[in-house]
Amino acid sequence: MRVALRNITKRFGTTLALENISLEVGDGELLALVGPSGCGKTTILRLIAGFETPDAGDILFNDQSVLGVPPERRGVGLVFQNYALFPHMNVFQNVAYGLKFVTSPLAPPLKGEGVGGRSCVQELLDLVGLKGLEHRMPAELSAGQQQRVALARALAPNPKVLLLDEPLSALDAKLRERLRLEIKKIQRSLKITTLYVTHDQEEALAVADRVAVMSVAHIEQIGPPQEVYHAPATEFVARFIGRGNLVTGQIVGRDGESLVISVGGKMIRARSAYGKLRQSVTVLVRPERIHINQPAENILMGTIRGIEFAGDTLWVHVEAAGTTLIAKANALDTTLHEGDIVQVGFATSDISLVPSDQRSPPTPSQEPSQR
Ligand SMILES: Nc1ncnc2c1ncn2[C@@H]1O[C@H](COP(=O)(O)OP(=O)(O)O)[C@@H](O)[C@H]1O
Ligand SMILES: [Mg+2]
Incomplete structure (x- = not known):
């Protein structure tokens, strides 16, 4: 039926x-x-x-x-x-x-x-x-x-x-x-x-x-x-489903297949067809896509502010690019400690750009002038 x-x-x-x-x-x-x-x-x-x-x-x-x-x-x-x-x-x-x-x-x-x-x-x-x-x-x-x-x-x-x-x-x-x-x-x-x-x-x-x-x-x-x-x-949906890192950024350029996005003054590259120059975007990176202290296309320097133990997983809170990112690490990883300065890495293809909510109030510049 x-x-x-x-x-x-x-x-x-x-x-x-x-x-x-x-x-x-x-x-x-x-x-x-x-x-x-x-x-x-x-x-x-x-x-x-x-x-x-x-x-x-x-x-x-x-x-x-x-x-x-x-x-x-x-x-x-x-x-x-x-x-x-x-x-x-x-x-x-x-x-x-x-x-x-x-x-x-x-x-x-x-x-x-x-x-x-x-x-x-x-x-x-x-x-x-x-x-x-x-x-x-x-x-x-x-x-x-x-x-x-x-x-x-x-x-x-x-x-x-x-x-x-x-x-x-x-x-x-x-x-x-x-x-x-x-x-x-x-x-x-x-x-x-x-x-x-x-x-x-x-x-x-x-x-x-x-x-x-x-x-x-x-x-x-x-x-x-x-x-x-x-x-x-x-x-x-990005907030409700799964655990995610959502940060606001601005598109500042294009580099081949990738968009260059400024997040808290740091540049990251995202593979996306969507987006115009100078547009504000919401960037989603899932915690399991973030790798700490490993080579990656995008690297941000950060500081570990907290580590949550969850059995097979460590949730690592890293302050970077003016925000806090949560990374999922293996619980067997004993190299991570609060206060450590680390490299937060993720691939250009591991970033999703999320359309901003249509129902959120429009910013003044988007409002049609009615007077
Ligand atoms: N019989 C009812 N009388 C008045 N309001 C109702 C009634 N049933 C649901 N609502 C209202 O409709 C909305 C949706 O309710 P509901 O479908 O029960 O939500 P959910 O199942 O997702 O929790 C809520 O604001 C609820 O208070
Ligand atoms: Mg119900």
Whole structure:
């Protein structure tokens, strides 16, 4: 099933929750919706599920509008952060309960107990890794197991679209990492079109075929995880996704394939077709692209101001070119110390120029004169 939002606007009183949003999810694709709290992620899922009606725009399943279709007939499965299992039903009954509800107008109707009887529930419990636990009550399950039950219950009616709203947010970090991979595996094996909402950018990059990065009421960029990470379309995306060094510079010249950019009075070269002389630009260098005390096309002298130990990684904070750059170094590197004067190096191709945010206030010189 393909899902499309076309020019969707949604208000709650005076709050503009979504402004002219368009997006498409391909058949069998997992699209992660990621953005800060309150940006409108849940609202998108509620619109697709049919719990909310848009003020403008259309929602299409395989090119057919579903705006007139009630939630129970949209063929959509839902999983929320707080599992919401029935406490008085055991695992088997919770999953079987799912069978009675969501039905899709576009899928063959469920025939009472026939479709998805005992064997279907059993298969689902297998799929989500709960084999043997069918008689447990929710209170006897760990948080992760409860969320597996919720997933099996959502999948029981064989929905054509799966909506996951921060499904792992209530779980601890280790479990989150394991379950997100399992969810992805299950989603792949079922080839079910999925929207996966999270506020955790790392989780989004890990699970998604494509990621939609949202700021308040807007989609900033939609693309494969690598693209969103390496070629952020806006400064917002560059800041939100991954750990990055964003510095302002000015284009002062061109040198063959490269632009020469002045950053804090130091010249660096970036391979980019984009950019005009004297234009201000935002330069992005990811910490893993910075090499300390090694030969490189661009070298800045700096001083180590701090070192964070993170297991296999050292995050090295270096003051250079009037700013602080974070470099990712190997934790086995024992040569780095606070106060050291070091060379910060990176290649011309390891720099991305990020278009400045369109929605940030224009500088006076850009303002059309109206008087
Ligand atoms: N039922 C509602 N009534 C009033 N405001 C709402 C309602 N649902 C959401 N909002 C508002 O819409 C915006 C987007 O909310 P939501 O979609 O829940 O964001 P997210 O899931 O990204 O945290 C927020 O400002 C929120 O307060
Ligand atoms: Mg939400």
